[in-house]
Amino acid sequence: MSVLPTSNPTAPARSRLPGWWPWALGVMLGLVVVGPGLSGGSLLSLDLLVTPDIPVPNGVYGLGPALSQRVPLFAILGVGSAAVGGPVITKVFLVVCLATGFAGAARLVRVMAPAGTEVGALGQVAAGVLWAVGPYALTRVGVGHINLVWVVAVLPWVLPRLCRPADHLPSTYLAALAMAIGGPGGGTLGVTAAAVALLVQPAPRRHLRPAAAVLIPQLVWVLPTAVLLWAGAGVTGAMGFSTRADGVAGWPALLAGNGFWRQDHQVGATGFVGAVAGLIIGLLALAGGIRIVRTLGWRSWQGAATAVGVTGLVLALASALPLVRDGYEVLTDLPIGAPLRESQRFTALWLVWAAPSAVIGAVSVGRWLTDRAPARARLVRAAVAAVPLAVALAVSVPGWWGVDGRLEPVEYPAGWAAVRETIADRPGTVVALPWLEYPQLSFADGRQAFNPMPDFLGGDVISSYDPLFEAGGDHQEQVDRRSVEVDRLVAELEAGQAVSRQLADLGVRWVVLARERGAEDYAALAADPGLDPVLTVPDVELYEVRDWSGRATGPDGTAHDVSRPIPPLIRTDAPDGSVLSVAGAPGWVQGWARPVAVTGDGRLRLEGTGGTLWFWPAIVILVTDLAVAGLGIRCLASRRGRFGRILAPVRPRG
Template sequence: MATAWRAGWPVPAATGLALGLLALGPGLAPGFVLSYDMVFVPDPAFTAVTFGAVGTVPRHVPSDAFAAALAAVLPDDAAQKLILLAVFVMACTSAASLVPSRRTLPRLAAGVCYAWNPFVAERLLLGQWALLLGYAALPWVVAAAADADARGGGRRLVRALLPAAVGGFAALTVSGVTALTVAAVRGRAAAVRRVAAALAVLSLPWLVPGLLRSGGVPGDGGAVEAFAARADTPFGTLGSLLLLGGVWNGETVPTAYGNAITAGLWLAVVLAALFAYGRWCADGPWKRGLAGAAAVGFAVAALGAVAAPVLRGLIGLWSGFAVFRDGQQFVAPLAVVVAVGLGVAADRAAQARLGMVTAGAVLAPLVLLPSLAWGAAGQLRAVHYPADWKRARDIVHADDAAGAVLLLPWAAYRSPEWNHGRRVLDPLPRYLHRRVIMNDAVTVDGTTVAPEDPRAVRLDALVRSGATLTQALRREGVRYVAVDDPANAGADAARRLAGAETVLEGRDLVLYRIQGAAQVRDERVPPAAVVVAWLITSVAIVWSCLGSRITLGTPLLARNLRRRVD
């Protein structure tokens, strides 16, 4: 006989909050946590760049707009902390909602495992908070996709996909692959159509400017190996992916992760969870679809490592396939399977009155990955932007003359002393409310992905040449040049900017002004198209919320937390 059950959300949510507090540690102090792609700034502004309307690749759309909107109602640094804590709260709550048990500990075992594992740790250190938003809500997406063709299923699906939609193209791609696979495995064409429609509508804010930019969707097949998954355990690349690790950037592997003892124990936990999922998980509407999504995701994750020529060929056919270069992010549905399987195993142990085993399942992720705690062993710490930066911003914002800002040194990432030497994507383009031209090329192990910003592409050869810059930058419409690493690049910049006025000379930033900058307009995506894209997406979101009470338990969780299992 079928039994109805409802997984209460307060305990998993509180547990997720506790995990977030434990993981962020010193990052919760006043200030901003800056690590690789995680860039938050004081007083963020809504500009054409925020919406991808100046021809740059809209990788940060709509996540930057969401962060700016949140910072408009909260203190700037508090907005960042709220977003990061929400990742842990949603991850723990959503995974717990899929475990078919009335018992609290088995659901917590799934929630803790999903919120605290190598995938979360490596992506957090890589600064990919937008991707983690989509990851955190993925279990809800799985449940919603399985019932997408039911009455009200479209609304539930859009609501479940909202965190991924905020995250942007990478988060929505991972969630989209998962949702489409779940719906397809169920064999319901109507569900597949609804999933595809929801994904298309929610993608419009970044899809429209991406397709309409003059350079189209960029994709460099030559960088496949650079971003392919790598071994971070003794079990090779595929084994590392199975353990939910394998990130391409070795600098973002948690401290002490991957040694033989803890990796071996974590492998045992993962294998036990996979066995439990296949053997004991109730055969509900999403079980087989989720297993299929995990298999598809694992194949995509491994593609760049084991079949790089295939992926290069796909990118050659259509540059949009470049989203698969960073394949490790597609082990996310496997993480859902492992988490739910661990919860099911813990439930079986509870049925057999093996309380210590059940408790051990809850604590295992924490014990086997202790270096995620306290800001990933102190790597994630809150910092304040230097006073020189604020003075430079005041100067630039007080200037009514037109012209862009060029950023030197000519590289995307910095390791500033004021950020404790932690590498970060240069924050100045978000810090200033004026168009900033920076070299957005990325170099990994000697392989460089070419710059994508049209103005950076145009200036690249000139800046790299070592020649005097002042006259050429004046013709290119550059009003200011900011040097935010004066100790290493200040002398060379001073030589190359002869004739430019030094308006600020500080320890952390030097600012030059070039008089008489020409009027140069950015390549623009038609603003009407961007507005229409945002309008359609906004209408869809409002529609999805009509007739629903917006609480943590409903509507986003309502369908997922009410299940009938045999």
């Protein structure tokens, strides 16, 4: 049995560079990319939502409000945020991920190269740039897909292991766990890579255990996702997430990392330059792939990685090809297919192979040319070997400094902090307006971003989770069904009607209106006699619902206290039949086993006198997480016992 994936058995010429240079260069490039953001302040750009305090997402308990790509990674960031603040932990995270990804790709190209293929430092830099600070990575940094930034850091390190999943199961488990920490984004990529590798390396008797080693770690995100789907979270319209390949230039540009579903957020690899770069990368990667497969065969980990890369490209294209697209949309519209949405993210599987393979291909092409025309061999080889780096720089450099302005730091308006303090002093359910999931924010240079109000304020905030892909009907993608009621109230507000009575009935104490684009639609708030204006400043308006009846309302209308020390645990002294101002969901239990009912408008209703309420799926999730982590620690010890080093996924043979 092959103990580990093998690398080039021919020892390369000793480099005069110190071994840590890829890390140093990676950190430098990471700092350049975060660049303007280093000056302080938060970050806001589409899904990049950084508030002064990043909360641990409720998704880690299986609580909503919506399906979360953040689980479990943001639990780690949330803990870090408590120590050093949200902006610092996020920026450090970005720099570390980009540096780790750069060093990983620089290493991957060295171990992937067949015997006798000298990639050199130039080739290592090319692979590192194209992978870690290239168009794909920059675009995902710019839109805040933190889970895929995590993939950028981890994938080049674990790819050899995922491509030989049967060789050493503890190592496979750790590799799959590392990817699973990236949530659905990372987990699906890891599982896909391992599945392709198992198919390429047929050994049916040994498939079950490697498959288990890959799948078990995925429970850290699969279980919370399953609980949220069971509780009623939904997904709407996969069509909007199709890979974009517009025009003749769009298709080849995909090979260089283009194709993000919102072209206005695509960084690098656009237009003619992107198309030419994609063609060159594709051709060189093809040459490299041919060299790899001819020399090492499909059953080597390098051969399996080739299959993984091609599969990644096919999956990325799946939602862009006219006929295939329809079938792909049907699949991704289903809850079970939801993790496969937004197929351009599978470009990661292509690029993690194509970046080193293009470098190997360039060396092979240079050798092929000089074999046929020996004159000026040194010149030709040097020039061809430099092509991958030149191409990588051409498509990457323009986005390096702050990712086209998306990492310009943001200061939240002073009025927002005043609102937060007021609500913290007098807690109660909040409705956040404008009723948009992705408002356009003036204080973020007009950038559109995921509504920061819930995270900024903390506590129980009802906000919209309607991506507005489809018109009419209920398209809230969240478990919290109070939002459907607010949908209706917002329509009445826009029609100029008073809604304070209905807000009180819904258990809402506060209405916050950020004075951003669309705020003029809510002019009726100021005229509503049931709303007391508490704060009116240029940035924001805060209203208190005059008839609010407490965080728990008894059958006779009396107010009762509610405390919630942690999200899946509630204590109250409210009597039987009381309604709590808490988002309802199946799975809440009162006492030992009595289910808590959910009202028609989405709140919890007691069926027995107060006491302790708890969300039982949270226990299952937390126990599973502990088991997965415990198994990981055991695998780590097993791996260290066998190989002596922890970070040694690839060891030269012979």
